[in-house]
Amino acid sequence: MTQQSGLSQGQVPPRSQASRQFLVGLGRGGAGALIFGLPMLMTMELWSLGFYIERYRLLxxxxxxxxxxxxxxxxxxFEQTSTWREAIRDATVAYAIAIAMSAAVLFLLGIIKLDVPATELLGKIAIQAVPASIGALLGRSQLGGHQDDGPTDEEGETESEVITSYGRELFMMAIGALFLSLNVAPTEEIILISYKMTPWHALATLALSILIMHAFVYAVAFRGAHQLSRGTPRWHAFVRFTLPGYVIALAISLYVLWTFGRLDDTASTQVLMAAIVLGFPGAIGAAAARLIL
Amino acid sequence: MTITSKSRHTESSKPDWLEWATGIVSALLVLGIVGWIAGQAMLHQETPPEFRSTIHSTQAVAGGFRVEFELFNDGSTTAAAVEVRGELMGGAAASEAAQVTFDYVPGKSSARGALLFAEDPVGRDIRIRAVGYTEP
Structure with missing residues (x-):
């Protein structure tokens, strides 16, 4: 993984500098994997999921x-006009960092030992590597400073306008929802909460999730907040972005709950309630992804 | 689509018809979910957990016999820590008993489990019933 942030196109850095930047990139990826992965690495349910999760769902x-x-x-x-080839390379490296980091932390905490069966060992690491890999990628970009990366780009200001397609926008929401859902879905609390709730509670949660999601992106003036162009009624964005975003968050919730085997042999109303409970953090994750990414 | 510049995002003022189509389908889905749950809330009254069980299979395993069964909860509320007792009948009295605890049996749903007996249950009467539960 090379640091492209400071380099203009076509400029090749000296060899020693390139390898240093590569190591810095790895370090940032590792830091990101830790920040985003530790809550899951220290969740008991995920350790046991590592050996009882059905293999085809894990795959x-x-x-x-x-x-x-x-x-x-x-x-x-996007700021550095990366190509698909570079993206594939970055993703592979991030995945590898996440696997190494998960293995190292699980080993350090004494959760995996060398004498456990290989399937259990691999299962535990593989399941942790998914959120950690998203963290590793984010770590590279969000923690990356621009000062110490060689010559700074001059053309940055003029070319920083980027058009995000509608599909990509929904995709970002899906990643945000998946990340936060993965963090909380394995805990027993999610299904316990859905059992404690009455349908009225569920309806209130649903309304609040949508409201928070919309407010996060449009009303509260975070850095990266979205605004509507002049003359567009407010409900336009609500229908075009917030509602599809919420449906995506619910779909991701269902997928994650199914992956962890929380929906097996359960009645449809209970399934829906659990999805709404998990959809609450999922919706916030989706909204946050629109602000950050 | 969205235009991002210096971490400001502005939603396009002339959206594609696809954006509207997605929005409308999503709105219908959300309304459907709300309708479904509101219907559940108003029409269905809460009934306490009610259990019945069916035996799926009996297999010989090392050191005994495994009886796989499914426990149904026909009530609408969820039961937690459901203790299930299985008795192998030998004539009028139980000759052997085994028990298992389910973490949860959700309302209108089922949970699967197995009981392990030392004696061969084939051709004999097995009684499996829930003997207690807590509210989640």
Whole structure:
């Protein structure tokens, strides 16, 4: 992974500087994997999920993660006109960092030992590597400073206008929802909460999720907040972005709950309630992704 | 689409029809979910957990016999820490008993489990019933 942030196109850095930047990039990825992955690495339910999760569901999660990372890498490198090839390379490196980091931390905490069966070992690491890999990618971009990366770009100001397609916008929301859902879904609390709730509670949660999601992006003036162009009624953005975003957050919730086997043999109303409970953090994750990415 | 410049995002004022289509489909989905849950809230009254069980299979395993069963909760509320007792009948009295605890059996749903017996249950009467639960 090279640091492209400071380099203009076509400029090749000296060899020693390039390898230093590569190591700095790895370090940032590792830091990101730790920041975003530690809450999950220290969650008990995920350790046990590592050996009882059905293998085809785990495989599916790992496969889905790959194109997700590539698109995320492409998006994050947008200021530096990264190509798809570079995005694939960055995503692969981020995944590798996440796997190494997860293995190291699980080993350090004494959760995996060398004498456990290989399937259990691999299962525990693989499931942790998914959120950690998203963290590794984010770490590279969001923690990356621009000062110490060689010559600063001159053309940055004029070319920093980027058009995000509608599909990409929804995709970013899906990544944000997936990340936060993965963090909380494995805990038993999610289904416990849905059992404690009455349908009225669920309706209130649903309304609040949508409201918060909309307010996060449009009303509260965060850095990166979205605004409507003049003359567009407010409900336009609500229908075009917030509602699809919420439906995506719910769909991701269902997918994550299914992956962790929380929906098996459960009645449809209970399934929906659990999805709404998990959709609450999912919606916030989706909204946050629109601000950050 | 959205135009990003210096971390300011401005939503395009002339959106594609696809954006509207997605928005409308999403609105319908959300309304559908709200309608479904509101319907559940108003029409269905809460009934306490009610259990019944069915035996799926009996297999010989190392050191005994495994009886796989499914416990249904026909009530609308969820039961937690459901203790299930299985008795192998030998004539009129139980000759062997085994028990298992389910973390949760959600309302109108089921949970699967297995009981392990030392004696061969084939051809004998097995009684499996829930003996207690807590509210989640």
């Amino acid at each position: 599916l999660l790992l496969l889905i993660n790959m194109p997700l990372l590539v698109v995320l890498a492409r998006r994050i490198g």
